[in-house]
Amino acid sequence: MTTYESLLAAVTTDGDGREVLDPATGERIGTAPVVDTAAVGDAVARAAAAQPAWAALGHAERSALLHRAADAVEASSEALAEILSREQGKPLNGPNARFEVGACAAWLRVTADTPTPTQVVVDDGTDFAELHYRPIGVVGAITPWNWPMMIAIWQLAPALRMGNTVVAKPSQYTLLSGLALVEVLNTVLPADVLIAVPGSGELGAALVTDPAVGKIMFTGSTATGKKIIEASAGNVTRLTLELGGNDAGIVLPDVDPKAIAEQLFWGAFINTGQTCAALKRLYVHDDVYDAVCEALVDVAGAMPMGVGLDEANVLGPLQNAMQFDVVDRLVEAAKASGARVLLGGDPERTQPGHFYPATLVADIDPANALVVEEQFGPALPIIRYSDLDDAIALANGLDVGLGASVWSADRDRAREVAARIQAGTVWINSHGGVHPMIPFGGVKQSGYGLEFGAEGLKAVAVPQVVNG
Incomplete structure (x- = not known):
C-alpha cells in the first residue's frame, strides 16, 4: 500500500x-x-x-x-x-x-x-x-x-x-x-x-x-x-x-421546499461550487420562493467548512486566490446592487487560506453579474419568477449550455420543461450527477x-x- x-x-x-x-x-x-x-x-x-x-x-x-x-x-x-x-x-x-x-x-x-x-x-x-x-x-x-x-x-x-x-x-x-x-x-x-x-x-x-x-x-x-x-x-x-457553464435550475411551484433543499445545496455547492456543471443560478417560482430560500439557509448553514484534512468538514477553500477574487467581486457587486444576502457574503480576509463562506443571495436582478457570469464558487443567486416562460427564457438567455435542472413533484411536467431548455444535460430533481455510461457534453459555448x-x-x- x-x-x-x-x-x-x-x-x-x-x-x-x-x-x-x-x-x-x-x-x-x-x-x-x-x-x-x-x-x-x-x-x-x-x-x-x-x-x-x-x-x-x-x-x-x-x-x-x-x-x-x-x-x-x-x-x-x-x-x-x-x-x-x-x-x-x-x-x-x-x-x-x-x-x-x-x-x-x-x-x-x-x-x-x-x-x-x-x-x-x-x-x-x-x-x-x-x-x-x-x-x-x-x-x-x-x-x-x-x-x-x-x-x-x-x-x-x-x-x-x-x-x-x-x-x-x-x-x-x-x-x-x-x-x-x-x-x-x-x-x-x-x-x-x-x-x-x-x-x-x-x-x-x-x-x-x-x-x-x-x-x-x-x-x-x-x-x-x-x-x-x-x-x-x-x-x-x-x-x-x-x-465553461452557468447552469440554471428552475423550481416549479408544486415542490416541497424542505424535501429538495439538500439536493439543491449539493447541486450548487459540491466541491465548494468549483464544478463546471454545478447549479449556478436558481430560478424559483414566487409561490415557494420564501420557503425554498429558508430551507436552503437551514441546510447551507449546517455544512462545516474548513481545512480538508479535518474529517468533520465537507466544504473547503477555493483552490486559488484568483478564484477567490472572482467570487468576492461578484458577491460584492450583488450586495451593492441591493440584493439580499441570506447567508455568508462576509469572508474573513485576515486569516490564511482562500476560504469564502457558503453564500446565498436573494432578491437579485436577473441581469446582475452574479447571475450572468460564472462564479465558480460557493455563492448561489436565487431569482424570483412568476411566469414559467420568462424563467425558461432567462435560463436559455446565456451563450453557454452545459447542464440545467428542473425541480417538480410532477416528473412528466418537469420533462416537458426540460425539453425546452438549451443544455447538454437536464437533470430532474437533482443537479450535476454524472454516470460513466451516460453521455455528457455541452451545447453553445x-x-x-x-x-x-x-x-x-x-x-x-x-x-x-x-x-x-
Missing part, C-alpha cells in the same frame, strides 16, 4: 519547479517539477513510438490493464486523497477527495467493460458494411484544477481503452495531484503509454500544435477552448471540449463532443467502414 509520504516524494523535486502551497493553510506542501516545451515534443514522440504495440494488445488485454490500474488506484486511495485534499483544498469527506479517488477507480472499471462500439450498418443479403472504431494515435489530455484526478480519468481511460497513447498536461494549480495519479497508473501500464508533462499553459499550447497529436481533450474555460480551436486548425486535430459510455469511446477513435 502506497503511503502519502512515499507518493509525495515520488512526485516532488528538490530542484527547480513550482512551489505548492495548501490553499487552506498557506503551508508549503512541496515543489512540483516542471518541464519546458521541448519536453512536450519528446513526450509526444515517445508516446507515438509506444502506440502501435499498445494498440496491438487488443481490447481484452487493454481492458484487463485498466482493471489493474483501478486496483492500483484503490490500493493507493488514501495517499491520493491526501495529496488531492492538501493541494486542491477539498475535504477528505463528503463528495470530495475520497469520493473523487473512488470515482477514478469506478470510471476505469466501467470504461474497461464498455462493449466495443462496432456496428453492422447494412446486411441485406446483397451488401454488408460494418462500422469500426480504430485508434487515433496520440491523445493530448489537458485537465483542470477543480477535479484534477477524476476529470483526468475521464480523458485517459477511454483514450487508452481504444488503443491510443496519452500525453497528459495537468493544471499548473494542481500539478502534484495530476502527477500522483499518473505515477500510480504507471505502476501497471507499459512504458510511455501514459506520460505526464507538468508545467504552465505554454505546455498545453505546444501539445495542441504538435502535428503528431491526433486528438485533444480539454476541460476548462470557454476562452481557452477558443484558443485551442484556433491553434489546432492547422493540423485539423480532433477535439473534445468541455468548456460550453463546448462540443461527448464523454462517457460508448459515445465516449467513439470520441477517442476514428471511424472506419469495412464495406464488403
Whole structure:
C-alpha cells in the first residue's frame, strides 16, 4: 500500500519547479517539477513510438490493464486523497477527495467493460458494411484544477481503452495531484503509454500544435477552448471540449421546499461550487420562493467548512486566490446592487487560506453579474419568477449550455420543461450527477463532443467502414 509520504516524494523535486502551497493553510506542501516545451515534443514522440504495440494488445488485454490500474488506484486511495485534499483544498469527506479517488477507480472499471462500439450498418443479403472504431494515435489530455484526478480519468481511460497513447498536461494549480495519479497508473501500464508533462499553459499550447497529436481533450474555460480551436486548425486535430457553464435550475411551484433543499445545496455547492456543471443560478417560482430560500439557509448553514484534512468538514477553500477574487467581486457587486444576502457574503480576509463562506443571495436582478457570469464558487443567486416562460427564457438567455435542472413533484411536467431548455444535460430533481455510461457534453459555448459510455469511446477513435 502506497503511503502519502512515499507518493509525495515520488512526485516532488528538490530542484527547480513550482512551489505548492495548501490553499487552506498557506503551508508549503512541496515543489512540483516542471518541464519546458521541448519536453512536450519528446513526450509526444515517445508516446507515438509506444502506440502501435499498445494498440496491438487488443481490447481484452487493454481492458484487463485498466482493471489493474483501478486496483492500483484503490490500493493507493488514501495517499491520493491526501495529496488531492492538501493541494486542491477539498475535504477528505463528503463528495470530495475520497469520493473523487473512488470515482477514478469506478470510471476505469466501467470504461474497461464498455462493449466495443462496432456496428453492422447494412446486411441485406446483397451488401454488408460494418462500422469500426480504430485508434487515433496520440491523445493530448489537458485537465483542470477543480477535479484534477477524476476529470483526468475521464480523458485517459477511454483514450487508452481504444488503443491510443496519452500525453497528459495537468493544471499548473494542481500539478502534484495530476502527477500522483499518473505515477500510480504507471505502476501497471507499459512504458510511455501514459506520460505526464507538468508545467504552465505554454505546455498545453505546444501539445495542441504538435502535428503528431491526433486528438485533444480539454476541460476548462470557454476562452481557452477558443484558443485551442484556433491553434489546432492547422493540423485539423480532433477535439473534445468541455468548456465553461452557468447552469440554471428552475423550481416549479408544486415542490416541497424542505424535501429538495439538500439536493439543491449539493447541486450548487459540491466541491465548494468549483464544478463546471454545478447549479449556478436558481430560478424559483414566487409561490415557494420564501420557503425554498429558508430551507436552503437551514441546510447551507449546517455544512462545516474548513481545512480538508479535518474529517468533520465537507466544504473547503477555493483552490486559488484568483478564484477567490472572482467570487468576492461578484458577491460584492450583488450586495451593492441591493440584493439580499441570506447567508455568508462576509469572508474573513485576515486569516490564511482562500476560504469564502457558503453564500446565498436573494432578491437579485436577473441581469446582475452574479447571475450572468460564472462564479465558480460557493455563492448561489436565487431569482424570483412568476411566469414559467420568462424563467425558461432567462435560463436559455446565456451563450453557454452545459447542464440545467428542473425541480417538480410532477416528473412528466418537469420533462416537458426540460425539453425546452438549451443544455447538454437536464437533470430532474437533482443537479450535476454524472454516470460513466451516460453521455455528457455541452451545447453553445460550453463546448462540443461527448464523454462517457460508448459515445465516449467513439470520441477517442476514428471511424472506419469495412464495406464488403
